[in-house]
Amino acid sequence: MDRRAYLRSVTGVASFAALAGCISTGGGDGGGGGSDPTTDADTPTPTATATPTATPEPTSEFQGYTDEDPNYVDVQYRDYTEPEIEDIKEAAESPSYEDLFRNIDSTRGREVTYEGTVQQAIAAEDGSYFALFILIDGNFEKQTYVSWTGERFIQGDSVEFWGQVLGPETYVTGAGSQNTVPAIAAADMELLE
Numbered sequence: 113m114d115r116r117a118y119l120r121s122v123t124g125v126a127s128f129a130a131l132a133g134c135i136s137t138g139g140g141d142g143g144g145g146g147s148d149p150t151t152d153a154d155t156p157t158p159t160a161t162a163t164p165t166a167t168p169e170p171t172s173e174f175q176g177y178t179d180e181d182p183n184y185v186d187v188q189y190r191d192y193t194e195p196e197i198e199d200i201k202e203a204a205e206s207p208s209y210e211d212l213f214r215n216i217d218s219t220r221g222r223e224v225t226y227e228g229t230v231q232q233a234i235a236a237e238d239g240s241y242f243a244l245f246i247l248i249d250g251n252f253e254k255q256t257y258v259s260w261t262g263e264r265f266i267q268g269d270s271v272e273f274w275g276q277v278l279g280p281e282t283y284v285t286g287a288g289s290q291n292t293v294p295a296i297a298a299a300d301m302e303l304l305e
Contacts, residue, residue: 188278189241189259192299197274200299201225204274209254212277212294222277224296227304228256230269244298246271255293257281260301273301 192200204225212219232245241261248254250270258273265271273296281295 188295188297189236189261190276190297190299191241191261197299199223200276201274209248209251209256209294216277216280216294219277220279223274224277225272225274226256226296227270227272228254230265230267230271231255232267233265235264246273255291257283257293257295258298258301259295260298262298262301265301265303270304271301272304273298275299 200223203223205223206225207219212224226246226248228246228248229250230244231247234243234245236242241259242264244258244260244265246256246258248256258275259278260273275296275298278295278297280292282290282292285291
C-alpha cells in the first residue's frame with residue numbers, strides 16, 4: 113500500500129495527509145479535498161539528488177613574525193600539509209647560493225632544495241618550530257636560516273631540505289655585528305648519512 117492511501121485510510125481526513133506533505137489539497141476526488149493517489153498530477157516529482165562535492169585539501173598558512181626585528185632571529189614558519197610538501201618537492205630547484213641571495217626579494221615563495229650542515233638549532237619558546245642555522249654545502253660563506261616544524265635536528269647533522277624562500281633574515285651575531293642571510297621555510301627535511 114502506498115503512503116498516501118494508507119494515511120487516508122487511517123485518518124480519513126485529507127488535510128492530515130496534506131500537512132504531512134504527501135498529497136495536494138487541490139480538488140480531484142471531491143471527497144474532502146484530497147486527490148486520487150493514482151493520478152500522475154499528484155505523484156510527487158523527484159528532486160535532483162545532491163551531488164557530493166569534493167572536500168578541498170586543507171592548506172597551511174605562514175605563522176610567526178611578520179615584521180623584521182634585526183636584533184633577533186624571527187623567521188616565519190609553516191606546518192605544511194602532505195599535498196603541499198609533495199608539490200614543493202616536485203617544483204623545487206637549486207639555484208646557486210649567490211643567485212638566491214642576490215635575488216632574494218624577487219624569489220619570495222620560490223620552491224628550493226639544498227643540502228647543508230646544521231650549525232645551530234634554536235627551538236621556539238612554545239616548541240612550535242625550530243630556527244636552524246644551516247651552512248649550504250657545509251660552506252660557512254653560504255649561511256641560511258631555515259624554519260622547521262618537524263623533528264629535532266642537532267648541530268653537525270647533514271640534511272637535505274625542501275622549502276619556500278621567505279626573504280632576507282637580519283640578526284645580530286654573538287660578536288654584536290649585524291648579519292643578513294636568506295631565510296627559507298622548510299616543508300620537508302631529511303637526515304643524510
